[in-house]
Amino acid sequence: LGVDKDEAKGIVAFKNNNMLVDCTKGIQYLHETMELVKQSFEEAMLRGPLANEKVGGIKVKLMDAKLHEDTIHRGPAQVIPAVRDGIYGAMCSAGRVLLEPMQKEFISVPPDFVGGVTNLITQRRGTILEMGQDGADSTLVAECPVAEMFGFSGDLRGQTQGRAIWSSENSGFKMLMPDLQKKVVVEIRTRKGLNPEPYDEKYYSGL
Secondary structure (H helix, E strand, O other): OOOOHHHHHOEEEEEOOEEEEEOOOOOOOHHHHHHHHHHHHHHHHHOOOOOOOOOOOOEEEEOOOOOOOOHHHOOHHHHHHHHHHHHHHHHHHHOOOOEEEEEEEEEEEOHHHHHHHHHHHHHOOOEEEEEEEEOOEEEEEEEEEHHHOOOHHHHHHHHHOOOOEEEEEEEEEEEOOHHHHHHHHHHHHHHOOOOOOOOOHHHHHOO
């Protein structure tokens, strides 16, 4: 998990592949407020500050806290927004990036059509991972963004005169190309009815 023994003792919550680590010592009232802190963490991991999408690969460290002595001021309405926005601000400072789902493509085709298939892959921001031979056919393994694969089956049939055999499998997530990040983030946020521009750490530190 990328944590040492002492830090591992402080892990208090997991959400997807994210973790919350309590690094504090002797904070008054924190123990009785920890469930709300965990809830705040889970909310932040479900809807991140960049595009209101799920978050992955984050380690959140709680380093310090100051809690009101009166329990009425330590309820969900006070704790959850404060912790969640603190996490958002830290994520902004660390640098947020949008990931996109990838697919691995397995294609078998007569050798005469390899060039055309390679062009189809590169046109879809894909990468050829392997090329080989299986009997009389050439084989290709490629990785492409899922968003670019709509209509690929028909294009592949047309490019190979219907002689290609093709299958695919999920291949995890990769960072969206830097020159597409802003465009796609704006599109997602606009579709969700959010401010097109994501907020920065100054916004969250001022809440």
